[in-house]
Amino acid sequence: MHLNTFSIVAYDPDEKAWGVAVASKFLAAGAVVNWAQANAGAVATQSYAKVSFGADGLKMMADGMSATETLTALLADDPGREQRQVGLVDREGHVAAHTGKNCHEWAGHRIGEGFTVQGNILTGSDVLESMSDAYTAAKGELADRLVAALLAGSAAGGDKRGKQAAAVLVVCENGGYGGDNDRYIDLRVDDDETPIRKLRQLLDSHHLFFGIPKKEDRMRIDTEIASELQRIMMKQGYWSGEVDGSWDAISQQAFWTLIGNENLEERWNMDKDPSHIDRVALEYLRRRFG
Template sequence: MTFSIVGYDPTTGDLGVAVASKFLAVGSVVSWAQAEAGAIATQSYANMSFGPNGLALLAQGQSAEATLDQLLAADEGREQRQVGVVDAQGNAATWTGNACHGWAGGRIGAGYAAQGNILTGADVVDAMATAFEQTQGELAERLLAALLAGDQAGGDQRGRQSAALYVARKGGAYGGVLDRYIDLRVDDHQNPVPELGRLLGLHRFYLTPPKTDDLLLIDAELAREIQTMLQHFGYYQGELSGDYDAVTHAALQAYGGVENLEERLVSATHIDRQVLNYLREHFVR
């Protein structure tokens, strides 16, 4: 009772799943991904064991198709299942059992598999595939674009309730330890897919490190402005010298720690444009 897409990005190695459904907390059931292994969407009377068991097979070097074949061969309820799999080489496979509720079906392409059941029609999956193929940017944005396209094409014929986006990247998690790069869920909402897009925007601000082009050199004028704002917020007690010294830097780091901006404070000589805008907006208020 769901539509989903699994995808792979050959540039970054990202692997992920985007899913939406008239089902409470659909991401807690459908979405499975592991860096350098693959991604799996298991739905339609979902056999959740397909997630960990399938990722184990993919991590051993099995292809998406071979993994799917092994999962289905061991499942007596296979004709009720729907599954999408993509491996770390971009090979994709999808399965829709004969007992899935209509409209049900899937489509594969380079680096992705899109599928759904109890949909308004085949155009939902077609729209997802087209959006994924035509959207530029990171895998998360491409998966979200596909989900939005499927939602706008009609989505789940029963209505809307939840959506989720999960992307695995080696060392991509907060703190750089695990592979949980993006893990966002809208568990119960009247319009969950657009809400998921809003959350991804927040994730990009708070939890995605800035690119080099986003960093501004802190000259004397900018240093004085930063000191003024940090003094106003109570983090800097020194002179407004225009010297971005260790004390000023420490004050900015302290402010960022409280405001959850630490992932964007990556330089001792530069400041991220978005952090600077955040400071200015809150200073004005």
């Protein structure tokens, strides 16, 4: 099956994170294209994609091979190399890319500092130029910049057949949920009319539920905020006492139950600092229950 798409692979030395993002008119493209491993690198394999390039490429880079050496080795024994498109970034942030001469037009790649963008069956070369510019200019975490590149590529024309799927994968050592894996972000939109927009929404949700609260967002739960939270809890059935602004142990226990049901434990913890609330969590609760 011909996997036509546009993608980006990148390394962020400050985050020590490797990532890959993809968009395509292809069901569940992220399950095929996106490969990454902490302290090894990232791979995007597409256009009559050879899926084994993902696992094999990561193993080679984990063993110390550069992106260029890995790409050469992957293509050497592949009789279908001229139909393949591959982008790689290694553990040091060096990149390599290949666009076979038999990839369907428009097809190509662009290499930048610590990243490469590639695509086929695109509306034109401006898709990749827009992706490169957007990634370089974007702010935020690596995942935010990767998705910014996808949004820019789509705005510039993207896959000329249309839209269906998008995904972003970012890894860093012990960065995954629970701290015992490297899968920091692994979000996929497998079938949607506006997949990149939906992916951006999912990424915002990831930041909300799993992001580390910032010190500047800590707010003391004063009488006014306590009363507001008691009213929210009463409305949702967590609180049956008087709304008096008293942030006592009973109020905190009821709020902890609400926090647990909303998966906001990273932003308010009764055992760590019950007297403060994260501004992001408070604004979320206001939007959801206000």
